[in-house]
Amino acid sequence: MAHLMMIESWVGASGNLLPPLLQLLGHKYTFVTRKPEHYQSAHSTEKHPVLGYADSVLVTETNDIPGLIEFLKPYRFDGVITVCDYYIEVAREVAKAFNLPCPFPAEVKTVRQKHLMRQALDRAGLSNPNYRLANSWTEAEEAAAAIGYPLVLKPVDLASSAFVSLIQNGKELQGAYQALEAFPLNFRDQQRDCTYLLEEYMNGEEVSVESVSYYGETAILGITDKSVTGTPYFIENGHMFPAKLSDETRIAVTQFVRDALKAAGFDHGIAHTEVKLTAEGPRIVEINPRTAGNYIVELIQRVTGIDLLQAFVDLSLGMEPVLAAKDCGIASAAVMFLVPPRSGTLTRTQGIESLESDEHVVRYKIENCTGKFIETPIDNACYLGHVVTEDAVGLNARxxxxxxxxxxxxxFDT
Structure with a gap:
């Protein structure tokens, strides 16, 4: 039995799946958090798994790396893990300080910071969309003029598609810029890097490539499709594994991602690399140095038998993951998320009973939000539930x- 240090977590998806998996594998963990109440859902009274399964909970300031390291000195652990993007660099620094394994490469900042990733691809001679960086409104206007509309405005250091906006004109650019200016701290109260990344809008289907790297050796597990909603925002509302692609496209995407990971120095850990299939060829959207969110790891396991979260745990303990696919009798698996169409007080949800009798639905979760005010959806934190389906014979799970x-x-209450 190993004893892991888990520094913070996502509230959804992997944050729900990892704790029971650790128990199933015979491991225990100490959960280190600055704010236990962050993990209490406004839509549920149940104790969150990261708290419920923890061997113990340590409450301290996780945003202060030197202070956190000093606080942890009396404790002994076998490895460091987190599934939350905002604490990946924290986990890497803590692991380095205590000479412990963790599932992230030494150069993880290059992929965590979107502009550094773009610059790394440039240095390697890999194709990027036309992009510019801006640190002021004047520079943002100049960048937009150089790129042209439509374009995408991104914060360089946020996650879950937060504040990523499709911009059609100068007025929309100003609105999106001002929204980010009014957000100096991220969702975990960390000081933001207020650099703006402006990119040409890339037309084409978006997919993600799931990979595992162990000290320089990278295995590609497959490609997942993606759909988005909520324009001008990019809210992910569904995924299917495997994506419905031609062999030619699959080979091209796989090789491009291998080259991109090498260029970014990503030689150890799990990567969830998002790719646009443009008319000019595949282009990287971003590289996430962690397991995929939104239950993609579950979809992969249902089809291949490979547990990416278990591979993530193995890496956090310094072990080489076993990645042997098997025939599970499932051709495709999909997840779709219930995204509210508007803001307002939810008065009724109809049709839930129909999910029980659907032979293709293997599980679902719909939050009981009746009587609660629902905010306007702007990112992936807006979900009111999800449905997971399987197709045993083809690619119709989506x-x-x-x-x-x-x-x-x-x-909704009008």
Missing amino acids: LYAEKALDRLILS
Whole structure:
């Protein structure tokens, strides 16, 4: 049995899946957090798994790396882990200080910071979208003039597509710029890097490539599709594994991602690399140095039998993951998320009972939000539930999930 240090977590997806997995594997963990109440859902009274499964909970300031290291000196652990983007660099520094394994490469900042990743691809001679960096409104205007509309404005250091906006004109640019200017701290109260990344809008389907690297050797597990909603925001509302692609496209995307990971110095850990399939070829959207969120790890396991979260745990303990795919009798698996169409007080959710009788729905979770005010959706934190489906014979799992969600009707107080 190993004893891991878990520094913070996502509230959803992997944050729910990792704690019971650690228990199943016979490991225990100490959860280190600055704010236990962050993990209490406004829509549920249940204790969050990261707190419920923890061997112990240490409350301290996790945003102060030197202070955190000093606080942890009396404790002994076998490895360091986190599934939350905002604490990946923290986990890496803590692991380095105590000479412990962790599932992140030494150069993890290069992929965590979106502009550093773009610059790394430039140095390697890999194709990027046309992009500019800005540190003021004047520079943002100049960058937009050089790129042209439509374009995408991104914060360089946020996650979950937060504040990533499709911009069609100068007025929209100013609105998006001002929204970020009014957000100097991220969602975990960390000081933001207020550099703005402006990129040309890339037309094409978006997919993600899931990979595992162990000291320089990279294995590609497959490609997942993605759909988004909520324009001008980019809210992910569904995924299917494997993506429905031609062999030619699959080979091209896989090789491009291998080259991109090498260029960014990503030689150890799990990567969830998002790619746009443009007319000019594949282009990197971003590289996430962690397991995929949004239950993609579950989809992969249902189809291949490979548990990416277990591989993540192995890496956090300095062990080489076993990545042997097997025939699970499932051709494709999908997840679709219930994204509220608007803000307002939710008065009724109809159609949930239809999910029980759907032969393709393997599980679902719909939050009980009746009577609660729902904010306008702007990022992936807006979900009111999800549905997971399987197709044993083909690549129709996404279609089944979409049809299942279409039967749900949300009513709001006018």
